[in-house]
Amino acid sequence: MIKQAAALCLVMAAPHAVAAMDYRIETLVTGLEHPWSLAFLPDGGMLVTERVGRLRLIDAQGQLQAEPLAGLPEMFTAAQAGLMEVALDPDFARNQRIFLTYAYGTLEANNTRLASARLVDGRLEDVRVLFSAQPAKAGASHYGGRLAFLADATLVLTLGDAFDLREEAQNPANHLGKLVRLNRDGSVPADNPLRGQPGAAPEVYSLGHRNVQGIVFDAQQRRLYSHEHGPRGGDELNLIEPGLNYGWPLVSYGVDYTGARISPYQELPGLQPPLLHWTPSVAPASLTQYTGTLFAQWQGDLFAATLAERSVRRIRLHDGKLAGEEVLFEELESRIRDVRNGPDGALYLLTDSAEGQLLRVVPSE
Amino acid sequence: MRISLLFRPFLAAVLLATVLGSLLQTHLNLAVLQAHGIAVPVTVRLHTSGLDLLGFGPTLAALVATAFLVALPLALWLLRGRDALGWPLFALAGALSLLAALAVANALAPMPTLIAANRTLAGTLGLMACASAGGLLFYALLRPTRGRVA
Structure with a gap:
Protein backbone atom coordinates (compact mmCIF):
# COMPACT_ATOMS: atom_id res chain seq x y z
CA MET A 1 0.00 0.00 0.00
CA GLY A 31 9.69 -3.62 7.91
CA LEU A 32 13.38 -3.08 7.21
CA GLU A 33 15.52 -3.47 10.33
CA HIS A 34 17.79 -0.45 10.57
CA PRO A 35 18.31 -0.11 6.81
CA TRP A 36 21.61 1.60 6.03
CA SER A 37 22.23 1.83 2.32
CA LEU A 38 20.38 1.59 -0.98
CA ALA A 39 21.66 0.75 -4.47
CA PHE A 40 19.72 0.70 -7.74
CA LEU A 41 19.99 -2.29 -10.05
CA PRO A 42 19.85 -1.82 -13.83
CA ASP A 43 16.64 -3.92 -14.08
CA GLY A 44 14.75 -1.50 -11.81
CA GLY A 45 15.28 -3.50 -8.64
CA MET A 46 17.13 -2.32 -5.56
CA LEU A 47 19.51 -3.66 -2.95
CA VAL A 48 19.14 -2.56 0.66
CA THR A 49 21.49 -3.33 3.53
CA GLU A 50 20.22 -3.80 7.06
CA ARG A 51 22.77 -2.96 9.73
CA VAL A 52 21.96 -6.15 11.59
CA GLY A 53 23.72 -8.06 8.81
CA ARG A 54 21.24 -8.66 6.00
CA LEU A 55 21.27 -7.70 2.33
CA ARG A 56 17.74 -7.48 0.93
CA LEU A 57 16.54 -7.49 -2.65
CA ILE A 58 13.60 -5.40 -3.81
CA ASP A 59 12.55 -6.63 -7.25
CA ALA A 60 11.71 -4.46 -10.24
CA GLN A 61 8.04 -4.59 -9.23
CA GLY A 62 8.91 -3.07 -5.85
CA GLN A 63 8.40 -6.26 -3.84
CA LEU A 64 10.77 -6.93 -0.97
CA GLN A 65 11.99 -10.50 -1.25
CA ALA A 66 11.27 -12.38 1.93
CA GLU A 67 14.65 -14.08 2.15
CA PRO A 68 17.84 -12.03 2.50
CA LEU A 69 20.53 -12.66 -0.09
CA ALA A 70 22.77 -15.59 0.77
CA GLY A 71 26.53 -15.55 0.68
CA LEU A 72 27.35 -12.55 2.88
CA PRO A 73 30.75 -12.65 4.58
CA GLU A 74 30.99 -13.08 8.35
CA MET A 75 30.69 -9.76 10.13
CA PHE A 76 30.54 -8.13 13.56
CA THR A 77 27.19 -6.63 14.54
CA ALA A 78 26.68 -4.52 17.68
CA ALA A 79 25.54 -0.92 18.29
CA GLN A 80 26.90 1.02 15.25
CA ALA A 81 28.68 -2.06 13.86
CA GLY A 82 27.25 -4.30 11.16
CA LEU A 83 26.52 -4.26 7.47
CA MET A 84 26.75 -0.74 6.08
CA GLU A 85 27.18 0.34 2.45
CA VAL A 86 26.16 -1.42 -0.75
CA ALA A 87 27.27 0.01 -4.10
CA LEU A 88 27.33 -1.32 -7.63
CA ASP A 89 30.61 -1.53 -9.46
CA PRO A 90 30.67 1.18 -12.17
CA ASP A 91 31.15 -1.76 -14.55
CA PHE A 92 28.31 -3.79 -13.01
CA ALA A 93 26.61 -4.49 -16.35
CA ARG A 94 29.67 -6.43 -17.42
CA ASN A 95 30.96 -7.94 -14.16
CA GLN A 96 27.88 -8.06 -11.87
CA ARG A 97 30.09 -7.05 -8.96
CA ILE A 98 28.90 -5.11 -5.94
CA PHE A 99 30.79 -3.58 -3.05
CA LEU A 100 29.88 -3.96 0.60
CA THR A 101 31.25 -2.36 3.72
CA TYR A 102 30.82 -3.91 7.14
CA ALA A 103 32.44 -4.26 10.54
CA TYR A 104 34.81 -7.16 11.05
CA GLY A 105 36.21 -8.65 14.23
CA THR A 106 34.91 -8.76 17.78
CA LEU A 107 33.84 -6.24 20.40
CA GLU A 108 37.43 -6.17 21.65
CA ALA A 109 39.08 -5.82 18.22
CA ASN A 110 37.16 -4.60 15.17
CA ASN A 111 37.08 -2.05 12.38
CA THR A 112 35.66 -1.42 8.90
CA ARG A 113 36.11 -3.83 5.99
CA LEU A 114 35.46 -3.48 2.27
CA ALA A 115 34.57 -6.51 0.18
CA SER A 116 33.28 -7.11 -3.32
CA ALA A 117 31.17 -9.98 -4.60
CA ARG A 118 29.31 -11.10 -7.71
CA LEU A 119 25.54 -10.87 -7.59
CA VAL A 120 24.35 -14.04 -9.30
CA ASP A 121 20.76 -15.29 -9.26
CA GLY A 122 19.90 -13.59 -6.00
CA ARG A 123 22.98 -14.65 -4.06
CA LEU A 124 26.54 -13.46 -3.59
CA GLU A 125 29.42 -15.40 -5.05
CA ASP A 126 33.15 -14.90 -5.31
CA VAL A 127 33.33 -12.71 -2.21
CA ARG A 128 36.69 -10.95 -2.01
CA VAL A 129 37.93 -8.96 0.98
CA LEU A 130 39.58 -5.89 -0.51
CA PHE A 131 40.52 -3.80 2.49
CA SER A 132 40.42 -4.01 6.29
CA ALA A 133 40.96 -0.79 8.21
CA GLN A 134 43.78 -0.98 10.75
CA PRO A 135 44.29 -1.09 13.62
CA ALA A 136 41.44 -3.12 15.02
CA LYS A 137 40.01 -1.28 18.02
CA ALA A 138 37.64 -1.96 20.91
CA GLY A 139 34.03 -0.79 21.15
CA ALA A 140 31.38 -0.47 18.49
CA SER A 141 31.52 3.20 17.47
CA HIS A 142 32.56 5.24 14.44
CA TYR A 143 33.04 3.10 11.35
CA GLY A 144 32.43 5.58 8.54
CA GLY A 145 31.57 3.05 5.85
CA ARG A 146 30.37 5.09 2.84
CA LEU A 147 31.79 4.78 -0.68
CA ALA A 148 32.15 7.02 -3.70
CA PHE A 149 33.67 6.35 -7.10
CA LEU A 150 35.92 8.97 -8.65
CA ALA A 151 36.16 9.83 -12.35
CA ASP A 152 38.96 7.29 -12.83
CA ALA A 153 36.73 4.56 -11.29
CA THR A 154 38.91 4.27 -8.21
CA LEU A 155 36.91 4.34 -5.00
CA VAL A 156 37.12 6.41 -1.85
CA LEU A 157 36.04 4.73 1.38
CA THR A 158 35.16 6.75 4.47
CA LEU A 159 36.30 5.61 7.92
CA GLY A 160 35.92 6.63 11.56
CA ASP A 161 38.18 7.45 14.47
CA ALA A 162 36.88 4.70 16.80
CA PHE A 163 35.77 7.43 19.26
CA ASP A 164 38.30 6.63 21.96
CA LEU A 165 41.24 6.97 19.57
CA ARG A 166 40.41 10.38 18.15
CA GLU A 167 44.02 11.60 18.21
CA GLU A 168 44.87 8.82 15.74
CA ALA A 169 42.96 10.75 13.08
CA GLN A 170 46.15 12.84 12.85
CA ASN A 171 48.44 9.83 12.49
CA PRO A 172 48.99 9.09 8.79
CA ALA A 173 50.36 5.64 9.61
CA ASN A 174 46.94 4.08 10.21
CA HIS A 175 43.39 4.22 8.84
CA LEU A 176 41.57 5.69 11.85
CA GLY A 177 39.81 8.94 11.00
CA LYS A 178 40.84 8.79 7.33
CA LEU A 179 39.44 8.59 3.84
CA VAL A 180 41.22 5.91 1.83
CA ARG A 181 41.41 5.56 -1.94
CA LEU A 182 41.67 2.15 -3.57
CA ASN A 183 41.45 0.53 -6.94
CA ARG A 184 38.38 -1.62 -7.30
CA ASP A 185 40.45 -4.75 -6.83
CA GLY A 186 41.68 -3.43 -3.47
CA SER A 187 45.14 -2.44 -4.68
CA VAL A 188 46.54 1.00 -3.94
CA PRO A 189 46.53 3.52 -6.80
CA ALA A 190 49.99 4.61 -7.82
CA ASP A 191 49.10 8.30 -7.46
CA ASN A 192 47.69 8.19 -3.95
CA PRO A 193 48.86 11.34 -2.15
CA LEU A 194 50.80 9.72 0.70
CA ARG A 195 52.06 6.68 -1.19
CA GLY A 196 55.79 6.48 -0.79
CA GLN A 197 55.85 8.85 2.16
CA PRO A 198 57.72 7.20 5.05
CA GLY A 199 55.47 6.35 7.97
CA ALA A 200 52.24 6.83 6.05
CA ALA A 201 49.67 4.23 5.10
CA PRO A 202 49.59 4.24 1.29
CA GLU A 203 45.79 4.01 1.13
CA VAL A 204 45.26 7.35 2.91
CA TYR A 205 43.54 9.96 0.75
CA SER A 206 42.82 12.56 3.45
CA LEU A 207 43.13 12.68 7.21
CA GLY A 208 41.82 14.43 10.31
CA HIS A 209 38.25 13.13 10.15
CA ARG A 210 35.94 11.96 12.93
CA ASN A 211 33.17 9.72 11.58
CA VAL A 212 32.50 10.23 7.89
CA GLN A 213 29.14 8.84 6.85
CA GLY A 214 28.52 10.77 3.66
CA ILE A 215 30.51 11.14 0.45
CA VAL A 216 29.62 12.01 -3.11
CA PHE A 217 31.62 12.78 -6.22
CA ASP A 218 30.29 15.66 -8.30
CA ALA A 219 31.20 14.36 -11.74
CA GLN A 220 30.41 17.63 -13.50
CA GLN A 221 32.51 19.88 -11.27
CA ARG A 222 34.97 17.06 -10.47
CA ARG A 223 34.64 17.72 -6.76
CA LEU A 224 34.51 15.26 -3.90
CA TYR A 225 32.30 16.26 -0.98
CA SER A 226 31.98 14.49 2.34
CA HIS A 227 30.27 15.16 5.62
CA GLU A 228 31.12 13.88 9.04
CA HIS A 229 29.61 13.66 12.47
CA GLY A 230 31.05 16.16 14.90
CA PRO A 231 30.94 15.56 18.63
CA ARG A 232 28.30 17.82 20.25
CA GLY A 233 28.02 20.33 17.45
CA GLY A 234 30.60 20.68 14.72
CA ASP A 235 29.15 18.35 12.10
CA GLU A 236 30.99 19.28 8.92
CA LEU A 237 30.59 19.39 5.16
CA ASN A 238 34.02 19.24 3.54
CA LEU A 239 35.43 19.58 0.06
CA ILE A 240 37.95 16.79 -0.12
CA GLU A 241 41.33 17.32 -1.73
CA PRO A 242 43.91 14.54 -1.82
CA GLY A 243 46.47 14.55 0.97
CA LEU A 244 44.92 17.33 3.02
CA ASN A 245 44.28 17.35 6.74
CA TYR A 246 40.77 18.25 7.90
CA GLY A 247 41.82 18.93 11.45
CA TRP A 248 40.01 16.59 13.82
CA PRO A 249 40.56 16.66 16.78
CA LEU A 250 42.94 19.62 16.75
CA VAL A 251 40.17 21.92 15.59
CA SER A 252 36.42 21.58 15.94
CA TYR A 253 33.28 23.65 16.08
CA GLY A 254 31.87 21.17 18.57
CA VAL A 255 32.56 20.14 22.16
CA ASP A 256 32.64 16.71 23.74
CA TYR A 257 29.37 15.06 24.77
CA THR A 258 30.28 15.89 28.38
CA GLY A 259 30.58 19.57 27.51
CA ALA A 260 34.40 19.49 27.65
CA ARG A 261 36.40 21.43 25.07
CA ILE A 262 38.18 19.10 22.71
CA SER A 263 40.15 22.01 21.31
CA PRO A 264 39.98 25.74 21.93
CA TYR A 265 40.51 26.27 18.22
CA GLN A 266 37.94 26.09 15.45
CA GLU A 267 40.40 26.72 12.65
CA LEU A 268 44.20 26.67 12.39
CA PRO A 269 46.67 27.25 9.55
CA GLY A 270 47.39 24.08 7.60
CA LEU A 271 44.11 22.43 8.56
CA GLN A 272 41.25 22.54 6.08
CA PRO A 273 38.18 24.35 7.35
CA PRO A 274 34.75 22.91 6.54
CA LEU A 275 32.60 24.39 3.79
CA LEU A 276 29.94 24.61 6.45
CA HIS A 277 29.33 23.21 9.91
CA TRP A 278 26.15 22.27 11.68
CA THR A 279 26.02 23.37 15.30
CA PRO A 280 24.01 22.07 17.07
CA SER A 281 24.52 18.70 15.47
CA VAL A 282 22.16 17.34 12.86
CA ALA A 283 24.04 13.99 12.67
CA PRO A 284 24.57 13.70 8.89
CA ALA A 285 24.39 10.07 7.77
CA SER A 286 24.40 10.10 3.97
CA LEU A 287 25.19 12.47 1.14
CA THR A 288 24.02 12.50 -2.47
CA GLN A 289 23.83 14.90 -5.36
CA TYR A 290 20.57 15.34 -7.21
CA THR A 291 20.99 14.95 -10.94
CA GLY A 292 17.42 14.02 -11.89
CA THR A 293 14.86 15.99 -13.84
CA LEU A 294 11.70 15.61 -11.73
CA PHE A 295 12.73 18.50 -9.48
CA ALA A 296 14.33 21.05 -11.76
CA GLN A 297 15.17 23.40 -8.86
CA TRP A 298 17.16 20.70 -7.13
CA GLN A 299 19.49 20.03 -10.06
CA GLY A 300 23.10 19.77 -8.91
CA ASP A 301 22.30 20.33 -5.22
CA LEU A 302 23.62 18.17 -2.40
CA PHE A 303 21.26 16.34 -0.07
CA SER A 311 15.39 15.65 8.14
CA VAL A 312 17.19 15.93 4.85
CA ARG A 313 19.30 19.01 4.35
CA ARG A 314 19.25 20.40 0.82
CA ILE A 315 22.55 22.20 0.30
CA ARG A 316 22.20 24.46 -2.67
CA LEU A 317 25.17 24.83 -4.98
CA HIS A 318 25.57 27.55 -7.54
CA ASP A 319 28.58 27.27 -9.83
CA GLY A 320 30.14 24.95 -7.29
CA LYS A 321 29.67 27.41 -4.43
CA LEU A 322 27.34 27.06 -1.46
CA ALA A 323 24.16 29.05 -1.93
CA GLY A 324 22.09 28.26 1.15
CA GLU A 325 20.30 25.37 2.79
CA MET B 1 24.25 11.44 64.60
CA ARG B 2 23.93 14.90 63.11
CA ILE B 3 23.81 14.33 59.36
CA SER B 4 23.62 18.08 58.70
CA LEU B 5 27.24 18.42 59.80
CA LEU B 6 28.27 16.28 56.84
CA PHE B 7 26.65 18.53 54.29
CA ARG B 8 29.26 21.28 53.96
CA PRO B 9 32.27 18.94 53.96
CA PHE B 10 30.50 16.85 51.35
CA LEU B 11 29.85 19.85 49.11
CA ALA B 12 33.42 21.05 49.54
CA ALA B 13 34.75 17.60 48.67
CA VAL B 14 32.63 17.37 45.51
CA LEU B 15 33.64 20.89 44.53
CA LEU B 16 37.35 20.28 44.99
CA ALA B 17 37.33 16.96 43.11
CA THR B 18 35.29 18.50 40.30
CA VAL B 19 37.47 21.58 39.88
CA LEU B 20 40.68 19.54 39.93
CA GLY B 21 39.22 16.92 37.58
CA SER B 22 37.98 19.52 35.15
CA LEU B 23 41.36 21.27 35.10
CA LEU B 24 43.07 17.94 34.54
CA GLN B 25 40.77 17.15 31.61
CA THR B 26 41.39 20.59 30.07
CA HIS B 27 45.14 20.36 30.28
CA LEU B 28 45.31 16.79 28.99
CA ASN B 29 43.38 17.94 25.91
CA LEU B 30 45.62 20.97 25.49
CA ALA B 31 48.69 18.75 25.84
CA VAL B 32 47.52 16.88 22.71
CA LEU B 33 47.55 20.14 20.78
CA GLN B 34 51.01 21.00 22.04
CA ALA B 35 52.25 17.55 21.06
CA HIS B 36 51.20 18.44 17.50
CA GLY B 37 53.20 21.65 17.63
CA ILE B 38 50.22 23.94 18.23
CA ALA B 39 50.87 26.86 20.55
CA VAL B 40 48.63 27.19 23.59
CA PRO B 41 49.22 30.62 25.15
CA VAL B 42 48.40 31.20 28.81
CA THR B 43 45.34 33.24 27.90
CA VAL B 44 43.95 30.36 25.83
CA ARG B 45 44.77 27.94 28.64
CA LEU B 46 42.93 30.06 31.20
CA HIS B 47 39.97 30.71 28.94
CA THR B 48 39.60 27.02 28.08
CA SER B 49 39.90 26.07 31.75
CA GLY B 50 37.08 28.45 32.56
CA LEU B 51 34.87 27.19 29.74
CA ASP B 52 35.43 23.61 30.86
CA LEU B 53 34.60 24.43 34.47
CA LEU B 54 31.30 25.82 33.25
CA GLY B 55 30.64 23.34 30.45
CA PHE B 56 32.16 20.09 31.68
CA GLY B 57 32.09 20.80 35.43
CA PRO B 58 28.39 19.98 35.95
CA THR B 59 28.74 16.55 34.30
CA LEU B 60 31.78 15.69 36.36
CA ALA B 61 30.17 17.10 39.52
CA ALA B 62 27.17 14.82 39.05
CA LEU B 63 29.45 11.83 38.65
CA VAL B 64 31.61 12.78 41.65
CA ALA B 65 28.60 13.54 43.85
CA THR B 66 27.02 10.18 43.04
CA ALA B 67 30.28 8.40 43.81
CA PHE B 68 30.88 10.31 47.04
CA LEU B 69 27.31 9.87 48.21
CA VAL B 70 28.02 6.18 48.55
CA ALA B 71 31.71 6.16 49.36
CA LEU B 72 32.17 8.87 51.97
CA PRO B 73 29.45 7.76 54.41
CA LEU B 74 30.70 4.22 53.95
CA ALA B 75 34.25 5.30 54.76
CA LEU B 76 32.96 7.15 57.81
CA TRP B 77 31.26 3.99 59.02
CA LEU B 78 34.37 1.90 58.42
CA LEU B 79 36.47 4.43 60.32
CA ARG B 80 34.75 3.88 63.66
CA GLY B 81 37.44 3.17 66.23
CA ARG B 82 40.23 3.22 63.64
CA ASP B 83 41.29 6.88 63.61
CA ALA B 84 44.79 6.06 62.41
CA LEU B 85 43.33 4.89 59.10
CA GLY B 86 41.45 8.13 58.43
CA TRP B 87 43.66 9.74 55.81
CA PRO B 88 44.36 6.66 53.69
CA LEU B 89 40.78 5.45 54.02
CA PHE B 90 39.23 8.65 52.67
CA ALA B 91 41.86 8.99 49.97
CA LEU B 92 41.04 5.48 48.84
CA ALA B 93 37.29 6.01 49.14
CA GLY B 94 37.46 9.05 46.87
CA ALA B 95 39.64 7.37 44.26
CA LEU B 96 37.87 4.03 44.09
CA SER B 97 34.39 5.49 44.13
CA LEU B 98 35.15 7.67 41.12
CA LEU B 99 36.72 4.72 39.33
CA ALA B 100 33.54 2.73 39.94
CA ALA B 101 31.35 5.64 38.83
CA LEU B 102 33.34 5.96 35.60
CA ALA B 103 32.96 2.24 34.94
CA VAL B 104 29.19 2.42 35.44
CA ALA B 105 28.93 5.54 33.27
CA ASN B 106 30.92 3.88 30.48
CA ALA B 107 28.72 0.80 30.65
CA LEU B 108 25.56 2.89 30.38
CA ALA B 109 26.71 5.53 27.89
CA PRO B 110 26.46 4.84 24.14
CA MET B 111 30.10 5.76 23.59
CA PRO B 112 32.98 3.52 24.78
CA THR B 113 34.35 6.12 27.22
CA LEU B 114 32.29 9.04 28.50
CA ILE B 115 35.08 11.25 29.85
CA ALA B 116 38.05 11.72 27.56
CA ALA B 117 40.63 11.74 30.35
CA ASN B 118 39.40 8.28 31.31
CA ARG B 119 40.65 6.84 28.00
CA THR B 120 44.21 6.41 29.23
CA LEU B 121 45.73 4.93 32.37
CA ALA B 122 47.47 8.20 33.21
CA GLY B 123 44.27 10.19 32.80
CA THR B 124 42.26 7.70 34.86
CA LEU B 125 44.84 7.76 37.65
CA GLY B 126 44.78 11.55 37.48
CA LEU B 127 41.01 11.65 37.88
CA MET B 128 41.28 9.22 40.78
CA ALA B 129 43.87 11.46 42.41
CA CYS B 130 41.49 14.42 42.09
CA ALA B 131 38.77 12.37 43.75
CA SER B 132 41.24 11.36 46.45
CA ALA B 133 41.85 15.03 47.18
CA GLY B 134 38.10 15.45 47.58
CA GLY B 135 37.95 12.53 50.00
CA LEU B 136 40.83 13.93 52.02
CA LEU B 137 39.20 17.36 52.20
CA PHE B 138 36.01 15.75 53.45
CA TYR B 139 37.94 14.04 56.23
CA ALA B 140 39.93 17.16 57.08
CA LEU B 141 36.79 19.27 57.42
CA LEU B 142 35.02 16.60 59.37
CA ARG B 143 37.71 15.84 61.91
CA PRO B 144 36.94 18.68 64.38
CA THR B 145 33.27 17.66 64.47
CA ARG B 146 33.62 13.90 64.27
CA GLY B 147 32.62 13.36 67.88
CA ARG B 148 29.28 14.94 67.11
CA VAL B 149 28.73 13.13 63.85
CA ALA B 150 29.55 9.53 64.53
Missing part, protein backbone atom coordinates in the same frame (compact mmCIF):
# COMPACT_ATOMS: atom_id res chain seq x y z
CA ILE A 2 1.24 3.40 -0.89
CA LYS A 3 0.79 6.14 1.64
CA GLN A 4 1.07 9.64 0.38
CA ALA A 5 1.88 12.74 2.27
CA ALA A 6 1.73 16.12 0.62
CA ALA A 7 4.05 18.67 2.06
CA LEU A 8 5.43 22.07 1.38
CA CYS A 9 9.10 22.65 1.60
CA LEU A 10 10.30 26.12 2.43
CA VAL A 11 13.63 27.68 1.82
CA MET A 12 15.04 28.18 5.31
CA ALA A 13 18.42 29.73 4.73
CA ALA A 14 17.71 32.35 2.12
CA PRO A 15 15.05 34.60 3.57
CA HIS A 16 14.99 36.89 0.58
CA ALA A 17 14.60 34.12 -1.92
CA VAL A 18 11.77 31.98 -0.67
CA ALA A 19 10.88 29.20 -3.06
CA ALA A 20 8.17 26.65 -2.57
CA MET A 21 7.83 23.23 -4.07
CA ASP A 22 5.19 20.56 -3.69
CA TYR A 23 6.18 16.97 -3.34
CA ARG A 24 4.68 13.81 -2.06
CA ILE A 25 6.32 10.98 -0.24
CA GLU A 26 5.44 7.40 -1.12
CA THR A 27 6.17 4.48 1.15
CA LEU A 28 7.61 1.70 -0.99
CA VAL A 29 8.76 -0.85 1.59
CA THR A 30 8.26 -1.24 5.33
CA ALA A 304 22.35 15.20 3.38
CA ALA A 305 20.26 12.76 5.40
CA THR A 306 20.23 13.51 9.11
CA LEU A 307 19.56 11.32 12.13
CA ALA A 308 19.33 13.80 14.99
CA GLU A 309 17.49 16.53 13.13
CA ARG A 310 15.25 13.91 11.46
CA GLU A 326 16.79 24.09 3.31
CA VAL A 327 15.50 21.58 5.81
CA LEU A 328 13.24 19.00 4.14
CA PHE A 329 11.00 16.13 5.21
CA GLU A 330 10.84 17.03 8.90
CA GLU A 331 7.16 16.08 8.75
CA LEU A 332 8.24 12.44 8.64
CA GLU A 333 9.60 12.79 12.19
CA SER A 334 12.03 10.00 11.33
CA ARG A 335 15.75 9.52 11.54
CA ILE A 336 16.91 9.45 7.92
CA ARG A 337 19.82 7.06 7.36
CA ASP A 338 20.21 7.25 3.61
CA VAL A 339 19.26 9.59 0.80
CA ARG A 340 19.76 8.57 -2.83
CA ASN A 341 19.35 10.13 -6.21
CA GLY A 342 17.19 7.61 -8.04
CA PRO A 343 17.62 6.75 -11.72
CA ASP A 344 13.98 7.78 -12.27
CA GLY A 345 14.60 11.30 -11.01
CA ALA A 346 12.97 10.68 -7.63
CA LEU A 347 14.73 11.05 -4.31
CA TYR A 348 14.83 7.89 -2.20
CA LEU A 349 15.08 7.80 1.60
CA LEU A 350 15.72 5.09 4.17
CA THR A 351 14.41 5.74 7.67
CA ASP A 352 16.46 4.43 10.57
CA SER A 353 14.52 2.28 13.03
CA ALA A 354 13.77 -1.31 13.84
CA GLU A 355 10.82 -0.86 11.47
CA GLY A 356 12.63 1.17 8.86
CA GLN A 357 11.07 2.24 5.59
CA LEU A 358 12.08 2.88 2.02
CA LEU A 359 10.45 6.11 0.83
CA ARG A 360 10.28 7.79 -2.55
CA VAL A 361 9.93 11.53 -3.01
CA VAL A 362 8.24 12.67 -6.24
CA PRO A 363 6.52 15.85 -7.41
CA SER A 364 2.97 16.12 -6.09
CA GLU A 365 1.43 16.53 -9.56
